[in-house]
Amino acid sequence: MTDYLKLNQANWDERAPLHAASVDYQVERLVAEPQHLSEVVRFDLPRLGDIAGLRALHLQCHIGTDTLSLARLGARMTGLDFSAASLAEARRLAERCATAIDYVEASVYDAAQVLQPGSFDLIYTGIGALNWLPRIEPWARTVASLLKPGGRLFMREWHPMAMALDEERQNELVIRHAYFEREEPLVWDDDSTYVQTDGKLNASLTHEWNHGLGEVIGALLAQGMRLTALEEHDSLPWEALPGQMCLDELGEWRLQRERWRLPLSYSLQAVRDH
Structure with missing residues (x-):
């Protein structure tokens, strides 16, 4: 296991119980x-379509609130995550909701x-x-290898343009970080997490990377996947740019002014034809 994986795994192991206890993940409401669904899954209901009866895999499932929501839509779910603590919370939630979900610990x-x-x-x-x-x-290769012929990838992700911005600038949009994938990570040392909690993280050091939209699509196409849908959105489920965003009635954060200036997230679908 490389250093980045150890660092990030330790960080997410500490986040898991804080997230499960926070009102933001709505565990008790679930x-x-x-019939309740996570806000993340509800956002993309019009795009997901009917998934009843499908054998589905949620990669990087964390504490399983979205995984459970997909199961409530009728899919036969498997969740995979590298954090044992996250999977413990996910299994606990599935058991409390009397829902059969297979959880697997792996990167x-x-x-x-x-x-x-x-x-x-x-x-x-x-x-x-x-x-x-x-x-x-290698992510795209994993996706293509696990799908059946005719199987579909569905994802919503933080837009790489938004990730490149300086979140410390609260009065203007300023590009600070790389848009394209680089070998060197973005290194953060932050003892907080993105939910309402008084808890602090001891494992505060993390590594992250941006991936340009063309890089994501190109990697999928190189694995024989066919792009079937791409939609950019002007909102995110968290306050990525403090001081510049407001919360809407759907639980999404948007720019307070001139929302047309910046994509904040995107939904993508691709199919493995053969």
């Missing part, structure tokens, strides 16, 4: 209301070694996942 790059290649109708990746991966090409 338990109390059998994304090792997924095809622990899961049956060519066995999934749908692979789902939620927002804020790809930035934890140093290279996009």
Whole structure:
């Protein structure tokens, strides 16, 4: 295991119980209301379509709120994550909701070694996942190898243009970080997390990478995937630019002014034809 993986894994192991206890992930509401869906999944319901009966894999599933939501839409779910603590929370949530979900502990790059290649109708990746991966090409190879012929990738992700901005500038949009994938990571030392909590992280050091939109699409095309949908959005589920954003009625954060200036996230779909 490389240093970046150890650092990020330790960080997410500490985040998991804080996220499960926070109101932001709505764990107790998911338990109390059998029809409730996570805000992330609800956002993309018009794009997901009917997934009932599909065998689906959620890569980088974290504490399983989106995984559970996809199961409530009728998919037969498997969730994969590299954080044992996150999977413990995900299994606890599935048990409390009496929902059968298989959870597997592994990194994304090792997924095809622990899961049956060519066995999934749908692979789902939620927002804020790809930035934890140093290279996009092996991710695309993993996705293509795990899908059945005719199987579909569905993902929503933080837009690389938004990730390149300086979040410390609260009165203007300024590009600070790389848009394209680079070998060197963005290194952060932050003892907070993005939910409402008084808890602090001891494992505060993390490594992240940006991946340009063309790099993501190109990596999928190189693996024989066919792009079927791409939509850019002017919102995110978290306040990525403090001081410049406002929360809407759907739980999404948008620019306070001139929303047309910047894409904040995107939804992408691709199919493995053969």
